[in-house]
Amino acid sequence: MEDTKEFWNTILDYSGNAMTYTEADFELSQVYKCVDSNQDEQIKDVISMGVADGLREPISILDHIEKQGRVLPSRVVVNDISDTLFDQAKANLVNHGWVDKIGNEVIYFLGKIDEIKTEIVKETKVRLGIIGVYNLGYLKNALHLYQKNANIIGTKFNVYPVYLNNDEDNLILEHGETITFDITNLSDNIINQIHNNVDQSKRLYAQCVYTTDKHFVSHYFNDGLLKEVIHGIFIGYDIDIYHEGDNGRYIVVKLQCTKETGNGITLMTSLNNVLGNITTDTQIKSLRVLKNLID
Numbered sequence: 001m002e003d004t005k006e007f008w009n010t011i012l013d014y015s016g017n018a019m020t021y022t023e024a025d026f027e028l029s030q031v032y033k034c035v036d037s038n039q040d041e042q043i044k045d046v047i048s049m050g051v052a053d054g055l056r057e058p059i060s061i062l063d064h065i066e067k068q069g070r071v072l073p074s075r076v077v078v079n080d081i082s083d084t085l086f087d088q089a090k091a092n093l094v095n096h097g098w099v100d101k102i103g104n105e106v107i108y109f110l111g112k113i114d115e116i117k118t119e120i121v122k123e124t125k126v127r128l129g130i131i132g133v134y135n136l137g138y139l140k141n142a143l144h145l146y147q148k149n150a151n152i153i154g155t156k157f158n159v160y161p162v163y164l165n166n167d168e169d170n171l172i173l174e175h176g177e178t179i180t181f182d183i184t185n186l187s188d189n190i191i192n193q194i195h196n197n198v199d200q201s202k203r204l205y206a207q208c209v210y211t212t213d214k215h216f217v218s219h220y221f222n223d224g225l226l227k228e229v230i231h232g233i234f235i236g237y238d239i240d241i242y243h244e245g246d247n248g249r250y251i252v253v254k255l256q257c258t259k260e261t262g263n264g265i266t267l268m269t270s271l272n273n274v275l276g277n278i279t280t281d282t283q284i285k286s287l288r289v290l291k292n293l294i295d
Helices: 026-036 055-067 083-095 098-105 136-148 188-196 223-233 280-294
Strands: 043-049 075-080 106-110 126-135 156-167 170-175 179-182 204-211 217-221 238-244 250-258 265-270
Touching: 026 055, 026 126, 026 238, 026 250, 026 265, 043 055, 043 280, 055 075, 055 083, 055 098, 055 265, 075 083, 075 098, 083 098, 083 106, 098 106, 126 136, 126 223, 126 280, 136 188, 136 204, 136 217, 156 223, 170 223, 170 280, 179 188, 204 223, 217 223, 223 238, 223 250, 223 280, 265 280
Parallel strands: 043 075, 043 265, 075 106, 126 217, 126 265
Antiparallel strands: 126 250, 156 170, 156 179, 156 204, 204 217, 238 250
């Protein structure tokens, strides 16, 4: 499967694109609840992965903290895979005043999440993460949405199941057989083929959608097995799952642990299906990188 960077470099107006942005922001509402429920602690670190143009995260989160009159974070970390969107994020952080407010402690990581090797030293007591992805049950609706936006997503579609295979202590994702079709010809028959393509003797972690003409990738997750995978990586964290949005479109995973020492909060977000928009073969490694960044 091709690297997804090529696709994201074509999205020049992320926040103004119905395919990539939703004003409802069901995921952000969960982030705000976490921020609001920890009023007594300073959020010292804000780590935002897959920020696109930066307007939603980290900027909306920083604005929310500021509006509460709280002490501002002392460090902000941002990441994205797209050169064009990342440049927009940098400019937006400047234009919204956050580079001046945070100072030199705005740290930028351009590139794939699984390739980030830098460790960030943290001295906070509470480690809090919010990961937002798409729900497996929303796949049918999504395919119809893709059909309407084929000029953006592409027309040459491939869909395959992803199975979870626990090999002793290892988390392994297996690639199932692929259904190939032109999205302009989407029909109930194709949707049934996708549904029937799942091996019922295996554990379905997600369905992967990718286009060979535009290099778009998305995953739609089984919430139970997603929680199992995250639990196997974020050892010692309390993990809660929420369903948000129309037809349960979003799965929002909240993970939290409290260290024995330190003070303040490290808040990490990866929203709008960032995890789902990376290739299957890098899913587990990317989650381990997220754990390393927050832990």
